[in-house]
Amino acid sequence: MTNSNLTTKAEEILKAAKFNCTKAQVLLLKELLISDKPLSREELIQHMGQKCPDTVTVYRILERFCERGLVHKVYLQSRAWKYELGHNCTTKQCHPHFTCSDCGETFCLTGSSLPLIKDLKKGFVIHRQQVNIDGLCPACS
Amino acid sequence: MTNSNLTTKAEEILKAAKFNCTKAQVLLLKELLISDKPLSREELIQHMGQKCPDTVTVYRILERFCERGLVHKVYLQSRAWKYELGHNCTTKQCHPHFTCSDCGETFCLTGSSLPLIKDLKKGFVIHRQQVNIDGLCPACS
DNA sequence: GCCAAAACTGCAACTATATTGCAATTCACA
DNA sequence: TGTGAATTGCAATATAGTTGCAGTTTTGGC
Ligand SMILES: [Mn+2]
Ligand SMILES: [Mn+2]
Ligand SMILES: [Zn+2]
Ligand SMILES: [Zn+2]
Numbered sequence: 001m002t003n004s005n006l007t008t009k010a011e012e013i014l015k016a017a018k019f020n021c022t023k024a025q026v027l028l029l030k031e032l033l034i035s036d037k038p039l040s041r042e043e044l045i046q047h048m049g050q051k052c053p054d055t056v057t058v059y060r061i062l063e064r065f066c067e068r069g070l071v072h073k074v075y076l077q078s079r080a081w082k083y084e085l086g087h088n089c090t091t092k093q094c095h096p097h098f099t100c101s102d103c104g105e106t107f108c109l110t111g112s113s114l115p116l117i118k119d120l121k122k123g124f125v126i127h128r129q130q131v132n133i134d135g136l137c138p139a140c141s
Numbered sequence: 142m143t144n145s146n147l148t149t150k151a152e153e154i155l156k157a158a159k160f161n162c163t164k165a166q167v168l169l170l171k172e173l174l175i176s177d178k179p180l181s182r183e184e185l186i187q188h189m190g191q192k193c194p195d196t197v198t199v200y201r202i203l204e205r206f207c208e209r210g211l212v213h214k215v216y217l218q219s220r221a222w223k224y225e226l227g228h229n230c231t232t233k234q235c236h237p238h239f240t241c242s243d244c245g246e247t248f249c250l251t252g253s254s255l256p257l258i259k260d261l262k263k264g265f266v267i268h269r270q271q272v273n274i275d276g277l278c279p280a281c282s
Numbered sequence: 283g284c285c286a287a288a289a290c291t292g293c294a295a296c297t298a299t300a301t302t303g304c305a306a307t308t309c310a311c312a
Numbered sequence: 313t314g315t316g317a318a319t320t321g322c323a324a325t326a327t328a329g330t331t332g333c334a335g336t337t338t339t340g341g342c
Contacts, residue, residue: 020338022290039199041328054292059329060289075216075273077299080328096258101268114255117237117272124239124248124278131258132216138264161309163319182299195321200300202319220329221299 017070024053028061029070037106038074038082038097046076075122076132084108089121092116096131102140109133147171158211161169165194169202179215179223179238217247225249228229233257234270241278248278 001009011021019025031039031047033058041059045052055062062083065071072089074082076099088095088110096109114131135141142150151170154163160166172180172188182200186193193204203224206212213230215223216242229236229251239252255272276282 020289022338056293056330057291064290065260073218075218077214077216079242098261098265108263109258109261112258112260114258114272116291117250117255117274119253120239120250121279121282125282126274127242127276128274130273130275131255132273133258133267133269134271135268136266138262141264141266163309165320196299197301197322198320205319215339 001122005131006033009033012015013070017068019064019068019070023051024042025061026059027053028058029050029065032083032085035084037108038084040078040082041115042080058078065112074106075130077134078104082106085125092126093129094131096133098133098135098137100137100140101134105137105139147174154211158209160205160209160211164192165198166202167208168192168194170206172208172224173224176225178249179217179225181219181221181223183221185224185256204275213269215273216271218275219245229260232271233267235272237272237274238274239274239278241281242275243277243281246278246280250274 007026007030010026010033013029013033014021014025019074027048028044031044035047039047041055041062044058045055052058062071066073066083069086071083072086072094074084074094074097076082076097086094088108093113093116096112096114098107098109099105100107114129116126116129148167148171151167152172154170154174155162155166158236168189169185171186180188182196182203184200186196193199196269207214207224210227212224213227213235215225215235215238217223217238227235229249234257236253237253237255239248240246240252241248253271257267257270261267
């Protein structure tokens with residue numbers, strides 16, 4: 001996809017979700033669109049290079065995106081939160097993630113899934129089920 | 142279980158895992174033994190009261206316990222890590238956790254489980270699978 | 283295109299969480 | 313009981329995320 005097509009796509013997504021097409025939001029969304037794994041604030045900032053908005057702005061954009069479900073936080077071993085688009089997830093279930101204990105790399109297992117948990121006691125309402133697997137990746141095993 | 146029995150139990154566990162029975166390690170392990178959910182460093186310190194060891198010591202003990210598998214870190218929404226004994230978990234799978242988006246309470250779903258993920262690409266080696274569910278607890282739904 | 287209101291941004295200060303270095307203390311075990 | 317190894321406390325430091333506020337950009341109506 002050309003950079004210009006990518007920009008258009010990002011703008012369309014923002015409009016559809018009723019976000020303003022500010023430079024910072026478009027730039028950040030483009031990074032999320034081309035990533036094949038969840039990214040930390042730090043990683044996003046590195047990828048965005050010189051045009052990168054302020055750290056605080058990055059956090060605030062991510063928070064806004066999360067509030068409306070455009071983006072998910074993924075809770076992994078790393079101390080820093082990671083963020084990814086929600087588009088590979090069903091209503092109640094995110095695809096599983098695999099993190100290598102050795103090299104630290106995280107992989108999105110978009111092809112795999114587990115059933116939603118059953119037999120929850122009365123009164124529990126599931127919003128989203130996340131699966132995280134620790135282990136060794138092909139490069140490290 | 143009386144407090145003295147609990148102490149004995151903690152000491153036995155420590156010895157079995159080749160840990161020294163220091164005051165701090167016994168005290169901390171006792172807190173983990175009586176908890177029905179994963180606890181943060183902050184929560185552990187509050188529970189331990191005046192006899193509580195230094196914050197740094199708490200972190201270091203937890204780290205040592207984790208290294209040898211006595212304790213697991215649980216990765217939840219909260220920014221602070223949470224810790225629990227590994228004794229409710231099988232080799233490759235921890236019991237699922239449910240965290241209420243409203244009140245923030247975390248529940249150990251020791252009665253439920255999901256199958257281990259299948260069809261992982263060649264070369265991936267699973268160490269541990271964690272399942273985290275966000276939603277509403279009975280009190281909040 | 284121009285304007286006002288709303289949304290967004292950057293900077294500085296701040297909070298929360300975890301780590302490191304090092305000297306002092308405690309523990310296991312002979 | 314004495315000794316080396318393991319553990320601990322304290323102070324300093326690092327890392328991750330938040331808040332307040334003034335200034336800028338964006339949108340939507342004209
Ligand atoms: Mn993913
Ligand atoms: Mn648990
Ligand atoms: Zn690896
Ligand atoms: Zn609740």
